[in-house]
Amino acid sequence: MxxxxxxxxxxxxxxxxxxxxxxxxxxxxxxxxxxxxxxxxxxxxxxxxxxxxxxxxxxxxxxxxxxxxxxxxxxxxxxxxxxxxxxxxxxxxxxxxxxxxxxxxxxxxxxxxxxxxxxxxxxxPPPADEATRALERRLAEDGDHYAMGYSYTRDDPEDMVVVVVLRAMDEERAPSPFRVVVEEIDTDAWTHTLRESGFDTVGEALQWCEDRLTGKAGPLPPSRSATAASRPAGVAKAPAPRPPGRSR
Incomplete structure (x- = not known):
């Protein structure tokens, strides 16, 4: 970005x-x-x-x-x-x-x-590591397994971050029904990282994003399944639940 x-x-x-x-x-x-x-x-x-x-x-x-x-x-x-x-x-x-x-x-x-x-x-900024490159490839090539429901882009040079909440199109086969994808930009090194994790409910996913944007979140929880590459996060085909209105 x-x-x-x-x-x-x-x-x-x-x-x-x-x-x-x-x-x-x-x-x-x-x-x-x-x-x-x-x-x-x-x-x-x-x-x-x-x-x-x-x-x-x-x-x-x-x-x-x-x-x-x-x-x-x-x-x-x-x-x-x-x-x-x-x-x-x-x-x-x-x-x-x-x-x-x-x-x-x-x-x-x-x-x-x-x-x-x-x-x-x-x-x-280029990808900072192979984990970022691998997730970006999955997002680009197989991005129809999840639908985007919420995103927030912050371009503050002190904290450049994008958070995205996605919902599984096939919840029975997905390791987690909701996923959060986070992009963070290191403006000093001029690189970016991309990470993802799974959540059981849209409320939990939205709350983690809210906490991240307000500086209250800890590390993104580990992804539930290392084999999630077969069901990656991706681009909306249908609307997912919308978050409650919040002021930031």
Missing amino acids: LSPTEPAPARKTIPHVDFALDDLDSDEERYLDFYRKVAVREDMLVPLAQHHDGPHSYYVLFDRTATWGHPGTPQLLAVHLQRDHEEQTFSFDHAPLPLPAMAQSWLIHRGCPPDAIGLDPELG
């Missing part, structure tokens, strides 16, 4: 996203819908990953405007564009998501080849 003010220490210029829609004469309603949901902040979107395959384009975008929005808002945007050059029109789908691997998963499950949507290594 990028810092909202410094995309990466080694990067001198920030790449710009190009949706390549200038030659398409779509209907006004569709253009307005795309503008309102995506293109209105085009100059503030940083392409962390993108892949183009004929009429299809897939993007993982960092939204630099999110830091000034509602506290906790996801700062990543997954976008799938489909162009019809014969009809000179296009369609699109998009989803705000809290973690890059979840955005990759969303795109992969809409037809993007898994090996074609790797993140730009010059943008954002």
Whole structure:
């Protein structure tokens, strides 16, 4: 995940996203819908990953405007564009998501080849260890076993953290019905770690996130099953229970 003010220490210029829609004469309603949901902040979107395959384009975008929005808002945007050059029109789908691997998963499950949507290594802090890399691979490649129900993104340089609560789509086969995924960024070392753990109830999962965000949480409990790789946490296919309203 990028810092909202410094995309990466080694990067001198920030790449710009190009949706390549200038030659398409779509209907006004569709253009307005795309503008309102995506293109209105085009100059503030940083392409962390993108892949183009004929009429299809897939993007993982960092939204630099999110830091000034509602506290906790996801700062990543997954976008799938489909162009019809014969009809000179296009369609699109998009989803705000809290973690890059979840955005990759969303795109992969809409037809993007898994090996074609790797993140730009010059943008954002790299993984700190193999555990992070392994969990990110599972999130990206098999992200339909769990549904996202809650997330909170904090971009405070003193404590850059993302917490996500997920619910198992198949609770009978999952080692835990609810999971928490936590990304923490070390701004001094400029690396990030990703960890997960299981909980029996959504209340327990949400309470751990609340405690983490308020500085009361201990270490994330050990994952219940070391074989959870076959049923990894992932991206929403259906809504999970929503957390109670809290002010932070």
